[in-house]
Amino acid sequence: MQEKTRKHGSRPLEDYGLIGNMISAALVSRDGSIDWLCLPRFDSAACFAALLDTPERGRWKIAPADPEFRVTRQYIPGTAVLEMKFETDAGAVHLIDFMPPTDDEEKVDVVRIVRGLSGEVTMAMDLTLRFNYGQPCRGSAAATTG
Numbered sequence: 001m002q003e004k005t006r007k008h009g010s011r012p013l014e015d016y017g018l019i020g021n022m023i024s025a026a027l028v029s030r031d032g033s034i035d036w037l038c039l040p041r042f043d044s045a046a047c048f049a050a051l052l053d054t055p056e057r058g059r060w061k062i063a064p065a066d067p068e069f070r071v072t073r074q075y076i077p078g079t080a081v082l083e084m085k086f087e088t089d090a091g092a093v094h095l096i097d098f099m100p101p102t103d104d105e106e107k108v109d110v111v112r113i114v115r116g117l118s119g120e121v122t123m124a125m126d127l128t129l130r131f132n133y134g135q136p137c138r139g140s141a142a143a144t145t146g
Contacts, residue, residue: 011035016051017073017082021099024108027051028082028097030071032063033126040108049134055126057134062095062112064088065124091119 016027016035026048027036035050037060046052050059063069066088073084081098096113114123 011051017075017084017097019080019082019097019099019110021080021101021108023102023105024099026097026099026110028084030073030084031061032071032084032086032095033059033061034097034110035059037110040106045132046134047129047131049130052133055128056130058128058130059126060110060112060128061124061126062114063124064093065122066090085117086121088119088121091121092117093121093123 011029015030019026019028024038024041024044026034028034033050033055034048036046036052037048038044038046046058048059049057051057055061064086068088070087071084073082075081076083079098081096084095084097086093086095094113094115094117096111096115098111100109100111102108
């Protein structure tokens with residue numbers, strides 16, 4: 001898949017789908033990467049912030065290991081469930097993403113399901129958590145004992 005990127009590394013906003021549960025939401029790119037997510041609420045600091053800069057700011061990517069894939073996506077009708085179909089020369093898979101409703105604002109889930117459709121597709125995953133919008137941790141020091 002040919003990736004469209006901007007100068008600082010992020011993708012154009014139109015390359016993203018939105019999943020959410022009315023407490024929080026995530027932006028999922030066409031290449032299977034969640035590049036923006038604030039947990040547990042919309043007003044929380046982001047734990048995936050690759051949208052702002054580069055993957056090092058945090059993301060959760062699930063995609064074919066083969067970089068030469070085709071992708072289509074749609075929302076399952078009547079839902080906020082995003083379904084992407086990845087096709088490679090070896091086969092096809094669905095990546096299904098959603099955030100189920102919850103009554104507990106402190107327990108928000110992101111569900112990602114990979115379902116094989118045909119052939120055999122090797123998948124790869126990159127999970128990089130970065131709290132506080134991907135900022136480096138400050139004030140931490142190794143403890144020494146004497």
